[in-house]
Amino acid sequence: MILADKITQLRKKAGMSQEELADRIGVSRQAVSKWEGSLAVPDINKIIALSEVFGVSTDFLLKDSAEMPPDAPGEAADAESTGREDSPLHPVSLETANLFLQNNEQNALFIAIGVMLCIISSVVLILTESLAGIIFLLLCIGIGVMIFVSRGLKSEEFKFLEKEPLDTAYGVEGMVRERQKNYSGTYIREMTVGIGLCVISCLPLLILSGIMGEAWETVGVALLLAFVGVGVFLIVKTSIIRSGYQVLLEEGNYTRKAKQTSRQIGGIYWSAVTAAYLLISFLTGRWDMTWIIWPVAGVVYGIL
Structure with a gap:
């Protein structure tokens, strides 16, 4: 799984919009959109920030061979910080x-x-x-x-x-x-x-x-x-x-x-x-x- 897909899936599992993720790591929403669309790649400092927000390792984000865990830590962390259980996403x-x-x-x-x-x-x-x-x-x-x-x-x-x-x-x-x-x-x-x-x-x-x-x-x-x-x-x-x-x-x-x-x-x-x-x-x-x-x-x- 490529980095763009990992960022997208981790963000959605955490229940965050692109704007919310951008605010947490100090970039513009357009930057997050480009990352998720494989139009740009975050630098190493942003990779570290993403790993901290989602609760995953930088190795997991950088290695295409690493697969998404069934229950990413970012999901639980966001549910706890917002004081609610994660709601299902409607396609x-x-x-x-x-x-x-x-x-x-x-x-x-x-x-x-x-x-x-x-x-x-x-x-x-x-x-x-x-x-x-x-x-x-x-x-x-x-x-x-x-x-x-x-x-x-x-x-x-x-x-x-x-x-x-x-x-x-x-x-x-x-x-x-x-x-x-x-x-x-x-x-x-x-x-x-x-x-x-x-x-x-x-x-x-x-x-x-x-x-x-x-x-x-x-x-x-x-x-x-x-x-x-x-x-x-x-x-x-x-x-x-x-x-x-x-x-x-x-x-x-x-x-x-x-x-x-x-x-x-x-x-x-x-x-x-x-x-x-x-x-x-x-x-x-x-x-x-x-x-x-x-x-x-x-x-x-x-x-x-």
Whole structure:
């Protein structure tokens, strides 16, 4: 067994991601990836560091004739250090990874639309204060909730990717990292514009009420919600797409340690925000004030 295969198997038996192993031996994740792909060979100091992390001898790592022991010390050591027993790794094929990313991109678009509908749902009610406004509000909320539920059900088969340690097949990580790299510019652009729209959303209200008078205040609030709706749409969409790459790479909020206390944000977060918005608005009747919930929720979601 060659060194690259030994590093890969020992790392996975120890329940570590490439990023975690890189941190422990003081190199970049890219260096570990090259070692495991036989694109580079660690120097002698790194060989010694690897032997200490995995609890094996340097001879075992360097000699191709040495076979992997049935129960490598690194596995027990990691289980003890993390305070848990090692969980079985779930295999992820290239086909599964592609299907997940395709489903995740669809989720991003539809969930973002659902959130935007919830945000702009009160626009007609604010402008007209009529039955038509209430009907429009209920329709938007209803459609949004249906989107959240349907996308959640369609994603059920991929839930294990967010909760369990993964054993990705050859080629999966390279494919995901390439797509992540290509998307990074779009993520930065859409996140920046989305947060910017939430921040400046109050300008129409200030300008119209200040220049045109209080009669235009409701129009300003409606425009404010439109700004926030578009901004949050961009934030939610780009955040979900980015999180899909992190799921497969077990990075960010989806490292193996984070999965022990994993939390689902997406639909649950926006459903809770919508419920709070409607409850507070109906109880107080201050639709002209409760809009502040949306820009705050949008910025918080972007941070999360």
